[in-house]
Amino acid sequence: MERLNHLAGQLNPSSKQAILEKHPDDVVIVGAYRTALTKGGRGSFKDVGSDYILEKFLEAFLKKTGVDPTLIEDVACGNVLNTAAGASEHRGACLAAGIPNTAAFVALNRQCSSGLMAVADIANKIKVGDLECGLALGVESMSTNYGPQSIPKVDKHLQENPEMAKCLIPMGITNENVASKYNISRTAQDEFAARSYNKAERAVSQGAFKDEILPIESVLADEDDDDNVVYTKKMVDTDEGPRKGVTAASLGKLKPAFSSTGTTHAGNASQVSDGAAGVLLMKRSLAEKKGYPIEGKFVFCTSVGVPPEIMGVGPAYAIPSVLKKTGLKVEDVDVFEINEAFAAQCLYSAQTVNIPEERLNLNGGAIALGHPLGATGTRQYATILRLLKKGQIGLTSMCIGTGMGAASIVVKE
């Protein structure tokens, strides 16, 4: 039998073994954490900016990982809604949190994948030898920055251009397009969304997020009886998104949000949230030399373009792309974290790639937990590294506004 297995392995070689190997020039993850995700507009971070969330998070992150901050040579921070992607205030937050000014900083914005792009940016710089150690961050304050000001300004001469118009379609409408084009029924979406809530509810009750969430202090501004603003401090350590006892039937009562004939509503779309997450990456040789615990290995990340009017199909193209480029098969991946921007697009993407649901978003996704746009890519790393067992392969992916998908592969060690 062993001889037969040898032969089978030679005839159908899998890259899995090669990917699981450890080499000194690997890019490894030394720490991946996040804040609790809070409700946009009325949650615990409603009165603080993204820079404040980032600063408090970084303080906690540096303390938790115990990594010498002078090792950090570059910081990439994903953010979608801040002006200029937060290039100035997030740099300031890094310095305020104790990262020395010798570390460089770059603000990244590829919409909902910005956090993942920060991970890929740092990892690729380590791969080519630019860096030995870098920090990938993602942060979003939808409370303060989500609204009319986030609608893009387009030159009046281009406004009629049909391709331009596709890139301006509201995300909810793109999801209605996906749902109607690929016949994803309201019932299927509501069932998927309810499962996300139920998984998150179970994860919260079992304390599954305890390890990945770093509690940080927030400040709430409330008015007292005399209309004076009163500031109160509050420790934030629990996700505010998950609800108990959500069922497909209870979601079925909600009205469509984007179109009266549509299927997308507040209960089967991702929540508006605030939060931050970070991934500390370094070359394995450095981590081993310094004796830092290695959580996982970054393998590969890729982005693909798709039609903007059905941007939600992004993972259905990005996942096959990342699997092909790494030589892996769907069966080789043990856990999938696919962002649930909307139930319809996530369900469609997972089904197209034949991802079994028992390996998808095991602790719930953005429908239940929230989707702080720029932080989601790094949030997925914090989550998936707790879901994987040693030697298992994980995949994170998301759809991206204006028509893209991104996906990455990580190995738990």
Add this chain to the structure above:
Amino acid sequence: MLSYRTTGYNGYGVQYSPFFDNKLAVATAANYGLVGNGRLFVLSIEPDGTIKQQNIWDTQDGLFDVAWSEIHENQVAVSSGDGSIKIFDIMVPQFPIQNYKEHTKEVFSVNWNLVDKGNFISSSWDGTIKLWSPQRQASILTLHGNTSSASVNPHMSETNPPKTHNQMGRSSAVDTTNCIYNATFSPHSPSTILSCNGSSHLQVWDTRAPSPLQMDFIAHGGLEVLSCDWNKYQSSVVASASSDKSVRIWDLRMLPTITSQAQSPITAYRTRTATPLAQLVGHQFAIRKVTWSPHSADELLSASYDMTCKVWKNLNSPNIQSSSFSTMACFGTMHLHREFVIGCDYSLWGEPGWAASTGWDEQVYVWDSKRLSH
């Protein structure tokens, strides 16, 4: 083209005699080598173009490779699935004249020393290479391919971080990491050995050195290396064949040695990635055997699970020595086999270019590599 059918036995290895221009030894195994007996054939190519069986010996387990003695014209060594190595003599029917049982798993290759001629080596799935003399009852030397084993090679364990070599979390059905699929003596030096293993490493050994491992690099990006061979004309050039469906050609002078790695001021990750002189792509499945031509510095033969042998040559001007390997390309494909081709060998005799091949279709073919369809 001549042929012979090894009825009931699937071919694994074939080699031309170094003493007689008409003799072939063929190692075979029943039931595709998965379970059951083995049989060694010595075949004779007759003047009338037929191939006749001269001797056969049956063994308890399948035979996976064969090597003629370079010192005794009647003797031939075979390696077996039960871990044994046997030497047969054409004048002694039925039984081997030597039977060595030291390897604990399948012995996948056996190779005679072309320079010293007095010894030969075997490589096994048990992760070791053993050096033997036909005069002795036990092996002379054992080399351990798993370089993280400190007892074998303390020098190595200092230079490489042990954590990195401690490969955790393998979950596949079989772990082929330590399987040494092939080990072969340099035709230029009596003590230099090249070996390849299931974790993609090519290793160069010097049996005279206190720490025999001289070089160790990843040759096929993590995929198994199933065969390797020394160029017969350039002492530093070797070829490796892999389940990644490619043959790669290496100049060992361009690769870091173990000692230079330890002392180098350049960080390890920069020296670790080895670059081949050439990569020969064309086979559709894993390549099981690669062998350099005895007549030409820039020609080699490969045998693959895709049921073909391919001849690779430098098709450009033969005068450009410096680039002769990088311009090698597929010269022709031998399509006669109807199952996996496992073994092949060039003839040392007569008109250059004749070759023999054997495989799972129970056929031995003797054919002219110069007259192949392109």
